Amino acid sequence: MLDLFILQVIGGAQFGVLLFLVAAGLTLVFGIMDFINLAHGVLYMVGAYLMASFAAMTGNFWFGLLLTIPSILVLGVFLEVTVFRKLYDRPHLDQVLATMALMMMISEVVRMIWGAAPMNVAMPDSLSASIPLIGPMRFPVYRLAIIGTGLGVALFLWLVIQRTRIGMLLRAGASRRDMVSALGVDISKLFMLVFAFGAMLAGFAGAIVSPVLSVSPGMGDSILILTFVVIVVGGVGSIKGAFIAALMIGIIDTVGRIFGPIVLREIMEPAAAAQLGRTLAPMLIYILMAAVLFFRPAGLFGRSHAK
Structure with a gap:
C-alpha cells in the first residue's frame, strides 16, 4: 500500500507541475492586467498539436520542442496585438464573452x-526508461523530467519577479498600474510581454505532456477549469501561490481518486464504496477551494495577505 501511495503522490506532483505551467501565465495576466482570458486553455492544446506536428516533421522530439516554443510565443504576441489589447479596458463580462468566442x-x-482523431508523440529514447520505487512498482523517467522542468521554471520565475527590474515593474504594475505608466514605462509593451510569456508557458506545458497524453481537440478545456481553481486557491497574481496550490491540487486529485474508494471500503460495502468514491473524488479539489475561500477569501497568498 505504501508503494502505491508514493507512486500516486509522485504522479500527482507531475500533474501539479503541469497545472502550474498553465496557471503561472494566467495568474500574471489576471493579476497584473486584470484580464480574464478563457482562451488560455486552447494555447495549451495548440502547443500539444504543434509539438505533434513538428516532432513528426523533424523525426526528433527535441527539435519539435525547439520549434514549438517560439511558435507559441509568436502566436501569443499575435493574439495580444490583434485581439486582447482591444479588450483590456472593457468590462469583465465583455472579456469573458470575447475570449470564449475566441x-x-x-x-x-x-x-x-x-x-x-487523437495524435501521439513519441517519447525521447533518452527519457523512456523507468526507475524502481518501493516494491515492484516503477516510475517513468520522463514524468520525473516533467517534475524537474516545472521546478526549474518555478525557480526561474521567482528569480525574475523578485530579483530583476522586469519583475519589479510587474509587481508594481499589479498594484499601481497608473503610477508605473506615469514613470515612463510603456504599459502596452509590458502587457504584451506578460501575455506572450504566459502563452508560451501554456504551450510548453502542452508540448511536454504530449508524449504522456493523447493530443486531442478539447484537451485544454478541462485543464482551464483546474487552472482557475489553482489561481483562486493560490491567490490572484501570486506565482508562489500558483506553485503551491498546483502541487496541492495535483496530489489531492490524483491520490483521492485512488485511495478514496479504498478508505470508504473500510466502512461500506465494496460496490457502494467504489460508486461513492468515484463520485466524491473529483469534488475534493472544489471542497479545498471552498475551504480556502471561506478562511482566506484572497487565496493562500493573495494580495491582501502579502507582507
Whole structure:
C-alpha cells in the first residue's frame, strides 16, 4: 500500500507541475492586467498539436520542442496585438464573452487542420526508461523530467519577479498600474510581454505532456477549469501561490481518486464504496477551494495577505 501511495503522490506532483505551467501565465495576466482570458486553455492544446506536428516533421522530439516554443510565443504576441489589447479596458463580462468566442474559434481551426482523431508523440529514447520505487512498482523517467522542468521554471520565475527590474515593474504594475505608466514605462509593451510569456508557458506545458497524453481537440478545456481553481486557491497574481496550490491540487486529485474508494471500503460495502468514491473524488479539489475561500477569501497568498 505504501508503494502505491508514493507512486500516486509522485504522479500527482507531475500533474501539479503541469497545472502550474498553465496557471503561472494566467495568474500574471489576471493579476497584473486584470484580464480574464478563457482562451488560455486552447494555447495549451495548440502547443500539444504543434509539438505533434513538428516532432513528426523533424523525426526528433527535441527539435519539435525547439520549434514549438517560439511558435507559441509568436502566436501569443499575435493574439495580444490583434485581439486582447482591444479588450483590456472593457468590462469583465465583455472579456469573458470575447475570449470564449475566441476559444471556440481556435478549437474549430484546430479540428480543421489536424482533424478530430487523437495524435501521439513519441517519447525521447533518452527519457523512456523507468526507475524502481518501493516494491515492484516503477516510475517513468520522463514524468520525473516533467517534475524537474516545472521546478526549474518555478525557480526561474521567482528569480525574475523578485530579483530583476522586469519583475519589479510587474509587481508594481499589479498594484499601481497608473503610477508605473506615469514613470515612463510603456504599459502596452509590458502587457504584451506578460501575455506572450504566459502563452508560451501554456504551450510548453502542452508540448511536454504530449508524449504522456493523447493530443486531442478539447484537451485544454478541462485543464482551464483546474487552472482557475489553482489561481483562486493560490491567490490572484501570486506565482508562489500558483506553485503551491498546483502541487496541492495535483496530489489531492490524483491520490483521492485512488485511495478514496479504498478508505470508504473500510466502512461500506465494496460496490457502494467504489460508486461513492468515484463520485466524491473529483469534488475534493472544489471542497479545498471552498475551504480556502471561506478562511482566506484572497487565496493562500493573495494580495491582501502579502507582507
